[in-house]
Amino acid sequence: xxxxxxxxxxxxxxxxxxxxxxxxxxxxxxxxxxxxxxxxxxxxxxxxxxxxxxxxxxxxxxxxxxxxxxxxxxxxxxxxxxxxxxxxxxxxxxxxxxxxxxxxxxxxxxxxxxxxxxxxxxxxxxxxxxxxxxxxxxxxxxxxxxxxxxxxxxxxxxxxxxxxxxxxxxxxxxxxxxxxxxxxxxxxxxxxxxxxxxxxxxxxxxxxxxxxxxxxxxxxxxxxxxxxxxxxxxxxxxxxxxxxxxxxxxxxxxxxxxxxxxxxxxxxxxxxxxxxxxxxxxxxxxxxxxxxxxxxxxxxxxxxxxxxxxxxxxxxxxxxxxxxxxxxxxxxxxxxxxxxxxxxxxxxxxxxxxxxxxxxxxxxxxxxxxxxxxx
Ligand SMILES: CCCSCc1cc(N)cc2c(=O)[nH]c(N)nc12
Ligand SMILES: [Zn+2]
Numbered sequence: 001x002x003x004x005x006x007x008x009x010x011x012x013x014x015x016x017x018x019x020x021x022x023x024x025x026x027x028x029x030x031x032x033x034x035x036x037x038x039x040x041x042x043x044x045x046x047x048x049x050x051x052x053x054x055x056x057x058x059x060x061x062x063x064x065x066x067x068x069x070x071x072x073x074x075x076x077x078x079x080x081x082x083x084x085x086x087x088x089x090x091x092x093x094x095x096x097x098x099x100x101x102x103x104x105x106x107x108x109x110x111x112x113x114x115x116x117x118x119x120x121x122x123x124x125x126x127x128x129x130x131x132x133x134x135x136x137x138x139x140x141x142x143x144x145x146x147x148x149x150x151x152x153x154x155x156x157x158x159x160x161x162x163x164x165x166x167x168x169x170x171x172x173x174x175x176x177x178x179x180x181x182x183x184x185x186x187x188x189x190x191x192x193x194x195x196x197x198x199x200x201x202x203x204x205x206x207x208x209x210x211x212x213x214x215x216x217x218x219x220x221x222x223x224x225x226x227x228x229x230x231x232x233x234x235x236x237x238x239x240x241x242x243x244x245x246x247x248x249x250x251x252x253x254x255x256x257x258x259x260x261x262x263x264x265x266x267x268x269x270x271x272x273x274x275x276x277x278x279x280x281x282x283x284x285x286x287x288x289x290x291x292x293x294x295x296x297x298x299x300x301x302x303x304x305x306x307x308x309x310x311x312x313x314x315x316x317x318x319x320x321x322x323x324x325x326x327x328x329x330x331x332x333x334x335x336x337x338x339x340x341x342x343x344x345x346x347x348x349x350x351x352x353x354x355x356x357x358x359x360x361x362x363x364x365x366x367x368x369x370x371x372x373x374x375x
Contacts, residue, residue, distance in 0.1 A: 005144060005186030005213045007032075007245040007266070014357040016262040018350070023059070023245055023266070025091045025143040026184060027083065030058030032245065032266035033350055035257060035343040036093060037273065040066050042076070042086040045274045046333040047340065049088045055309065055341040056348070059091030059144070061269050064136050065100035065128070069119060073139040081141025093144040093269070095249075096133040096175075096190075099151045099218075110150060112167065130174040134187070138180045146216065147175040149190040154222040161194045162202075168192050169206035176210055188247060190218040195228050197235050204239035214245040217265070221250040230259050237264035254283060254346055255372045258363050261350050268347075273339030278332045280324040283342045287371040289317070291335065296321045309341040 006024040013020070021032040037044045037052065040063045044052060052060065062082055067073060079085040082092050101108060101117050105126075108117035114129030130148040137145035149168045152161055172189050179187050189207035193199035207215060217236055220229045233248070240246050245267055248260045252270020260268060273283070280291045284304035289296070291303070302312035303320065311320070311334040323331025346366075353362035367373050 002183050003186060003213045004182075004184050005245070007214070007243060009243065011354065013354040013359045015360040016354075016363075017264060018261045018354050018359050019264060019266060020351055020354040021245070021266055023091075025059070025186075027089060027091050027143055028058065030091060031351055033257070033261040033347050033354075034058055034267055035252070035347045036061050036267060036269040037340050037344075038063075038269055038271045039086070040271070041070065042067060042082060044336075044340065045278070046329070046336045047274075049086070051310075051337060052088075052340070053090070055337075056344050057090070057340070059093055059267070060088060061093050061095065062086075062140070062142065063097070063100060064094050064133055064140065064146075065097035065104070067094075067140060068097065068136050069121060073136045077139040077141070081139075083141065091144070092142040093247075094137050094140055094142040094146065096137065096146040096148045097128055098133070098149050099249075101128055102151060102153075110167075112170075114148075115150075130171040131178040134175050134178040134180075138185065141181075142185060144186050144188060144214065145179075147172045147187060147189050147212075149192060149218055151192065151219050151222065152194060154194065154219075154224045156194050158196055158199070161192075161196055161199050165192045165199050165203040165206075169203060172207055172212075173210060176212075186213040188212055188214040188216050188245075190216040190249070191236060191240070192219045193236075194219055195224065195232055200232065200236045201239060204236065208239070208241060212244070214247065215240045216247040216249050218249050220248065221252075221256070221270075226256065226259070229256065230263065233260060233263040233265065240264075252343065254343070254370060255367065257343065257346060258350060258359075258366060261347075261354075262359060262363065270343075273343050274336045277336035277339045280321075280331070280335060282335050282338055285369055287369075291317060291321045291324055293321075303335075303338050304342070307338065307342065307345075309338050309345075311335070311338040311341075 133148035247267035
């Protein structure tokens, strides 16, 4: 079998152990560590593919659960798959849907065969299994697809977590068997286990024995303190093969991206930049700015004086505040553009710091300026 996904390790930062790599996919090769913007319903909200390319996005995400419900994976397949449907010719990754079922739907029941739940849009009864999740992702046609997993809430008891990861491992094997396009789409396994080191080891051992082309660390960014996330990463990423890509799911604040890269993560995704952008909050090199605040009414400087994005080169805080206050769509386009650009460029700076073996120094400088070190 020719694997469609290959990770090329370029170098390791001598200061931190962070990795500089290249993720090779059927739709291009992209440097890592990378930030992947999320386009849940086949669009990164308010941004065009051309804008995403201009800012340097390589892989974007879409969502099995949402696209299954609307417009239906059969329609996307008829369009020629997600790349054709959304006019995106670079990398696409789809999540398997389990997380969204647990986070969006009520009245759910988890059984060995799969998950019974209600459609969050109309209340219809639905069932999602490892086989169905892979069937949908095979139809959507993303370059990277994810195994169907359970992401237990935080905190979860040890007993609950143990039976959950053992079922997730059985589901992972069923996903591999159900995968119909292994030469075109790389199926990643998702390590679970919460904050329990022995369960993380058990989950990683099970999944690595199945030899996936890549691995995700799941079950984080679910409300746990950042110290817990960092501790879990410290003992989990070394369990994963060094020659395979490592994807930390749902992680996206600037400090977590830097701390995740330091702990050996290559790929990140998060809805944060577009989600906070829609309520007028932006990330800048000097910390977060809530643009609606009255202090910006006569502030004719850019969102971020150290940013060269389209928004920061052409518009002022006063103008963007005005648009957001008036619910003008162009306002959230400008904040979303800047926020996605900010995280993509942050990862460029992280990669440069790895090249120069100075990621720990970069972390110190960035945290100081952003205000992460403030008590
Ligand atoms: C488009 C969204 C992708 S990431 C969603 C996500 C986010 C977080 N935080 C955890 C998980 C997880 O454990 N499993 C799965 N499948 N997905 C997760
Ligand atoms: Zn900007």
